[in-house]
Amino acid sequence: MRYDDLYIDNTILSSRSPYASYDAPHAHFKGVQLIADPIHGYIPFTVPIESVDGACEAAESDLIDSPWMQRLRAIAQLQSARWVFPAAEHSRFQHSLGTMHIAGRFAQxxxxxxxxxxxxxxxxxxxxxxxxxxxxxxxIGHGPLCHFxxxxxxxRFAISHEMIGHRIISQLLCDPxxxxxxxxxxxxxxxxxxxxxxxxxxxxKKLSDDPSxxxxxxxxxxxLAGVYTADNLDxxxxxxxxxxxxxxxxxxDRxxxxxxxxxHGLTLHTAGIGALNMFLTARHYLYTHVYGHRTTRAIDLHLQELFPDTMNYIFPWNPLERLDDYLWLTDWSLLETVRRWAALAHTGKRDLGASWDAILKRRLKWKMAYDATAALRQIETLTGTTPDAGHVMRLIHEALPRSYQxxxxxxxxxxxxPRHTLPTAEHTWPLATYDPSTGDIQARPLAARFEHIPxxxxxxxxxxxxxxxxxxLARTxxxxxxxxxx
Structure with missing residues (x-):
């Protein structure tokens, strides 16, 4: 199939024109309002319009204002990284609005x-x-500290926030x-x-293709689940x-x-390959310098020690079985609860509270002693495999001076x-490319096109x-x- 000319067939859209029902110049503004956003400028969203008989339809505002969406205001977008970057106080709520907006642009x-x-x-x-x-x-299914x-x-329950989101959508938000x-x-x-x-x-994203x-x-x-998506672009x-x-x-825009x-599915014109390269490089930088910042990781190491026992006190259940209680489990509720524990008589909570207090005051338990970065392919070429973390730990311990054992x-x-998210990986959704010089759609591996990204x-x-x-320790x-x- 040749795609020499990409065009919008107006005859296709005319019978389904989004403005076909507008019978007055001002009708365009009816039932739509705007949200001001620092990234996208203004985000339009629908609000209910009352009908002649007084009945009121559902609209996007009903979902935005629902308790489950408003709950995301209290869940930080960047989990522990916000304790490293002081201005990063944005929430999953803001990100969700941005994702909605970009998804709509893709649809159009x-x-x-x-x-x-x-x-x-x-x-x-x-x-x-x-x-x-x-x-x-x-x-919508995220809990406190998100992916952490x-x-x-x-x-521990073999579930994910996406599975919780599926349950919320199918059972609690299905009516609106x-x-x-x-x-x-x-x-x-x-x-x-x-x-x-x-x-x-x-x-x-992790749901396999469903032929039904x-x-x-x-x-x-x-x-929403590909290489460049409404989610990761936002x-x-x-x-x-x-x-x-x-x-x-x-x-x-590009x-x-x-x-x-x-x-072949979602297809990218070769004129867009450069924009995809730039995006994947930017995303890689965020993962290595923000989400994986050395202090962010130090905080996460400390949190790993506290979190299981903390959750046993606060929320010891499978969220899928206690959605009414899960609604109130957020960053805000978690942190305000543990903040009080240091002054309690209860020994277990008091000890956990002292550790949480250290995190919240940025008195970090773990200090970085050594940092090295290597290309994964180079490591595998040199050693034949990726070194096992436990094995490396044992070697370091054995090599430490006796006084530091x-x-x-x-x-x-x-x-x-970024190459982990390329369409050459089996777990990602495919991305074909269109070459205007031949008029062909190429669905073969794209590794050569991305050789210049990290x-x-x-x-x-x-x-x-x-x-x-x-x-x-660093020398060892x-x-x-x-x-x-x-």
């Missing part, structure tokens, strides 16, 4: 080619609303979702009804801005502009890089509680890790 741009591939797909306003609401609700909560609490009949650009076609399970499907879902819906999955821009970190340009739907230390390893890296950091042991680490690091 992708719809003509989606219709071309799947003529039986719903109307443009329906697709726009579906993607926007999926973006709005994609983080997944790794160090939800894992199914009663929405408009997007910011217009009304749905007659008899079109938003399906909550469509929303739940789109917002779950309509093909048009599966073609839209990468908008958080890269927002987190960098709120942290005061310069990450280089993220071209939020990437959607050169994206379209083909029989009792030194308390931890090895923190993190592997990250390679996946592994960071090795050694932390200790003893300042006096930092130098001998240097000697031990020399056999692994190029």
């Amino acid at each position: 741009h992708l719809y003509p080619t989606l219709f071309d591939v799947e003529p039986e797909c719903p109307s443009l306003p329906y697709i726009e609303s579906l993607l926007r609401i999926s973006g709005l609700l994609h983080d 909560f997944d790794d160090h609490y939800l894992s 979702i199914s009663r929405i009949r408009r997007s910011p650009s217009g009304e749905f076609a007659p008899d079109e009804v938003l399906e909550p399970h469509y929303v739940a499907y789109l917002m779950q 879902m309509p093909r048009w819906l599966r073609l839209l999955k990468p908008v 958080y890269v821009l927002r987190d960098a801005y709120m942290c005061g970190v310069a990450v280089g340009p993220v071209d939020l 990437l959607p502009h050169y994206s379209f739907i083909t029989e 009792d030194l308390e230390f931890k090895l923190d390893t993190t592997s990250r890089g 390679k996946p890296v592994t960071q090795y950091r050694i932390y200790t509680t003893d300042h006096a042991g930092i130098q001998p 680490c240097e000697a031990v890790l020399a056999q692994y690091l190029p």
Whole structure:
């Protein structure tokens, strides 16, 4: 198939025009309001319009103002990194609004080619609303400290925040979702009804492809679960801005502009490859210098020691079985609870409270003694494998001078890089490219196109509680890790 000309077929859209029902110049403003946002300027959202008979429809504002969405105001976007970057006090609520907005932009741009591939797909306003609401609700299942909560609490129940979000959407928000009949650009076609399970499907990144879902819906999955998404485009821009970190340009206009739907799925025009390179590089910088900042990781090491016992006191249940109680579990409720524990007579809570007090006052238990970063491929080439953290710890302990054999230390390893999210990886949704010089869609691996972006890296950091042991520990680490690091 050749795609020499990408165009919007006005004959396709005319019968489904988002403005077809507007019978007066001022009607465009009816039922839509604006939210001021530092990243996107103004974000439009729908509000209910009262009908002639006095009945009131549901709208996006009903979801935005719901207790579950308002709860996200009390959950920080950057978990422990906000104790490192003082201005990063933004919340999952703000990020969710931004994700909703970008998802709507994708819908507007992708719809003509989606219709071309799947003529039986719903109307443009329906697709726009579906993607926007999926973006709005994609983080609704998060707990306090966000992904840390997944790794160090939800894992004991073998669940994730996305599974909780699926339950909230399908059981608690299904009524307002199914009663929405408009997007910011217009009304749905007659008899079109938003399906909550469509929303739940789109917002779950780790959910494998479901052949029972309509093909048009599966073609839209990468908008929220692909390489560049409404989610990660917003958080890269927002987190960098709120942290005061310069990450280089993220071209939020060019990437959607050169994206379209083909029989191969989401496809990127080769003219957009440069913008994707820049975005992946910016995202990589945030992961290595903000989310994985040395002090952020030191705080996380301390939190790992406290969190299981803390949660046993505060919320010892599976959230899926206690959603009414989970509604009130946020960063605010958690931190205000543990803040009082240091003064209690209860020994267990008092000891935990003292440790929490140290974290909240930034009296860090763990100090970094050694830091090394190496490209993952270089490590594997040199050693034949990625070194096991436990094995490295034993080697370091054995090599320490005798007088420091009792030194308390931890090895923190993190592997990250934009190539982990490239469409060549099996766990990501596919991304085809369109080459205008041949008119062909290429679905083959894209590694060659991304050879100039940073390679996946592994960071090795050694932390200790003893300042006096930092130098001998650093020298020992240097000697031990020399056999692994190029």
